[in-house]
Amino acid sequence: MNAIGLGLDTTFDDTSVAILRGVREVLANLTLSQYRDHEEFGGVVPERASRKHLEVIHPLIREALAKAGLDFADLDYIAVSNMPGLLGSLLVGVTVAKALAWSLDKPLIGVNHVESHPYANILASGPWKFPVLHLVVAGGHTLLLRADAHFDYTILGRTVDDAAGECVDKVAKMFGHPMPGGPVVDRYALKVPGDAFAFPRPLLNKPGLEFSFSGLKTAMLRFREQNPNVIRKQEPAVLSSFFQAVVDVLVKKTFRALKSEQLTRLTVSGGLAASQKLRQTFESECTHQGIELCYPPPSLCTDNAAMVACLAAHRYAQGRFDDLSLDAFPNLV
């Protein structure tokens, strides 16, 4: 019989609870976003985020169980993201998961949140074949990973400063838009051509697979200060051109990695992958270049506990569990 897992994700400002049967059958996947709770502060306030997680996590677990028509006793394992993220937020999920694993006497599985993003693709379209290239474009991380098997990775490239999502959020905020900035910028990019302004494509003219987005953010700050009239009249074209620069860097570096590693399979995941502009660009490039593309629907791109449970289901199958000394780590290790 397929194992049933409870997944918890409290890495940043979303509280998410999922119940998964086997590796793909999502019985519940509930996410409460805190964007509104932090709006007045212009960014996520860590202390407030952990308090909010604490308030909502227990009712959300009960709601997920009710939705799945299950009881605590039906769970075979408890999975939780224990890195990376805000320490106080992570600790809420980790502590609840440990308490449940101990009281139910069920295995505990700690999951690296960033590593779990590509697993959204298994939920959406089934298991991938190895070797495969994963591009993860989450709010805080931009990574190119080569996977030769589950949990057997080589990091080919990562950002040396800001992640792409972080850059998009900060530039949108600079232009007066509320968090998260990605959906706003994506809407402009779909409506208006992105070739009116030539913004920098950091590190694209240098060899290698590292990313850098802080220079682009600074270029946008300077452009905004020096061209108030252009911004007033042509903000959609400016933001669309900015996003085109981000998309160009992500797509071109990804294809550079596919070529240098001689890979023909690609998955894209993470919150920024919810962008329709990014999806359309990858879809047409992959068709053109004969690359097999896995791309999850937007609801599985942004943070959710189903992807955490999906990764954990693969660990459960291998009998690789954690003990109650499982700790939370703010950084990617």
Ligand code: KG4
């Ligand atoms: O993966 P994620 O939900 O959280 C982290 O793990 O960090 O990613 C959040 C990022 C933010 O930069 C947000 O602006 C972006 O995903 N995002 C989007 C969309 N929805 C969220 N970007 C473009 N289009 C969207 N629809």
Ligand code: ZN
């Ligand atoms: Zn994420």
